[in-house]
Amino acid sequence: MKYTFCVPCLMGVEGLVADELKFNKFENVVAENGRVFFDGDMSECARANVTLRCGERVLLVVGKFRATTFDMLFEGVKALPWEKFIGKTNAFPVKGYSIHSKLFSVRDCQSITKKAIVEKLKFKLGTNFLTETGAKMQIQFSLMNDLCHIFIDTTGAPLYKRGYRLAMNEAPIRETLAASMVKVARYKGREPFYDVFCGSGTIVIEAAMAAMNIAPGARRKFDAENWSFFDTSVFEEQREAAIARENRVKMPIYASDISPEAIRICTENIKRAGLEGLIEVSRKDATAIDYTGMTGTLISNPPYGERLLELEEARDIYENLGAALKKAPELKKYIISSDERFEDYFGKKADKKRKLYNGMIKCNLYMYFK
Ligand SMILES: C[S@@+](CC[C@H](N)C(=O)[O-])C[C@H]1O[C@@H](n2cnc3c(N)ncnc32)[C@H](O)[C@@H]1O
Structure with a gap:
C-alpha cells in the first residue's frame, strides 16, 4: 500500500x-x-x-x-x-x-x-x-x-535524538543542523575535517557518521513499530540493512575545544556513538592554532554571545580566528553564527552565506572556499 x-x-x-x-x-x-x-x-x-x-x-x-x-x-x-x-x-x-x-x-x-x-x-x-x-x-x-x-x-522521539548525545556541553547544536552543514560542505571523508569549537562533538560525530555511512536511526526505535495495520518487521529489516552498509574506519577527523569539560563530554559522546579511536580529540584554543598550510574542511559553531559582555568576547574570538585562519587559504571554512556582523569581525566577506535556524535562533552559515 x-x-x-x-x-x-x-x-x-x-x-x-x-x-x-x-x-x-x-x-x-x-x-x-x-x-x-x-x-x-x-x-x-x-x-x-x-x-x-x-x-x-x-x-x-x-x-x-x-x-x-x-x-x-x-x-x-x-x-x-x-x-x-x-x-x-x-x-x-x-x-x-x-x-x-x-x-x-x-x-x-x-x-x-x-x-x-x-x-x-x-x-x-x-x-x-x-x-x-x-x-x-x-x-x-x-x-x-x-x-x-x-x-x-511514525517517528515518536524526533529524529535528531540519535542516542549518542547523553552528555551535553553548553549550547549544543541540534544534530540535524550539524548534519545539514556537513551536507552543505559535501564532506565525504576523503580529506581532513576539523571542528575547532567542538563542544559536545555534534559536528564531528555527524561528519563521521555521514562519511562512514552510519545511518542515524539504525539503533533506535520508532512509534510506528508498535502499530498493527502493517507488518512492522520492515523497521528491523531497514535497521539491519543500514548496519550492514556501515564502514567504520579511521578518518582524519579532528575535534578540539578550549574547555577541558567540553573535551571530556565530546570524548564520551564519541564513545557512545561507537566512534572511539576514529576521531582525534584535543584541548586547544582555536585562535592560537597554527593553521599554516592546512587543507580540507573546517565546520565550526563558535560561541554566539547572547549578552553584551559575551558578545564582545565572541567578537574577539571571531577577530582572532579570522587572523589565524588567514594562514590556511586552502582550507574550506564553514562557520555558523547568529551575529549579523560576523564577517566584519572575522575580517573577510564570505564567498557564500546560507540562512539556517539553530532551534529558534536565526543564524547564517558563512562559507569561505579560499
Ligand atoms: C556554541 S559551543 C559549540 C557547541 C557544539 N557545536 C556542540 O554541538 O556541542 C562553543 C564552544 O566553543 C568553545 N570555545 C570558546 N572559546 C574557545 C576558543 N578560544 N577556542 C576553542 N574553543 C572555544 C566553548 O568551550 C564551547 O564548547
Whole structure:
C-alpha cells in the first residue's frame, strides 16, 4: 500500500532534505517551506526514519483538504479512513499548528479533530468505548493558508535524538543542523575535517557518521513499530540493512575545544556513538592554532554571545580566528553564527552565506572556499 509522507525540517534545510530523499531514490519528492513530501510504502517509511540525517520526523499523510470553518474541519477529518489505521485500543492524542489561516485557534482545532476521529471510529469499529490504552498514534494537523493536512507521526522521539548525545556541553547544536552543514560542505571523508569549537562533538560525530555511512536511526526505535495495520518487521529489516552498509574506519577527523569539560563530554559522546579511536580529540584554543598550510574542511559553531559582555568576547574570538585562519587559504571554512556582523569581525566577506535556524535562533552559515 502506497502513502504520502511528510518530513518536517528546520527552516533553511528543505532543499537538503529533498536532495537526501532524491539521492536515496525516494519517489515524488516535493519540497515546501519547512517540510518535504515523498511517496512510498511502510517499508520506505521505515527506511526514511532509519536513514534520514537532516529531517526531524516522518509523518504519514492521512489526508488534506481546505478548511476555513470548524464545520469544514470536522467534516474533512471525519471523512478520512481512520479505521484503516487506528484500532480499538490505540491512544491517539492530537496536536498541530496554524499559520496564515482563518482557523487560528489551535486548541479548538485540536478538540474538533479529536471529536471527528472519535465519532468516525465509534461508527466504523462498532463500539461506544475507545480505551486509548494501547500503542500511541500521535495525530498532527497543520493549517497553512487554509489548507489542512492531517498526519500520523511514525517517528515518536524526533529524529535528531540519535542516542549518542547523553552528555551535553553548553549550547549544543541540534544534530540535524550539524548534519545539514556537513551536507552543505559535501564532506565525504576523503580529506581532513576539523571542528575547532567542538563542544559536545555534534559536528564531528555527524561528519563521521555521514562519511562512514552510519545511518542515524539504525539503533533506535520508532512509534510506528508498535502499530498493527502493517507488518512492522520492515523497521528491523531497514535497521539491519543500514548496519550492514556501515564502514567504520579511521578518518582524519579532528575535534578540539578550549574547555577541558567540553573535551571530556565530546570524548564520551564519541564513545557512545561507537566512534572511539576514529576521531582525534584535543584541548586547544582555536585562535592560537597554527593553521599554516592546512587543507580540507573546517565546520565550526563558535560561541554566539547572547549578552553584551559575551558578545564582545565572541567578537574577539571571531577577530582572532579570522587572523589565524588567514594562514590556511586552502582550507574550506564553514562557520555558523547568529551575529549579523560576523564577517566584519572575522575580517573577510564570505564567498557564500546560507540562512539556517539553530532551534529558534536565526543564524547564517558563512562559507569561505579560499
Ligand atoms: C556554541 S559551543 C559549540 C557547541 C557544539 N557545536 C556542540 O554541538 O556541542 C562553543 C564552544 O566553543 C568553545 N570555545 C570558546 N572559546 C574557545 C576558543 N578560544 N577556542 C576553542 N574553543 C572555544 C566553548 O568551550 C564551547 O564548547
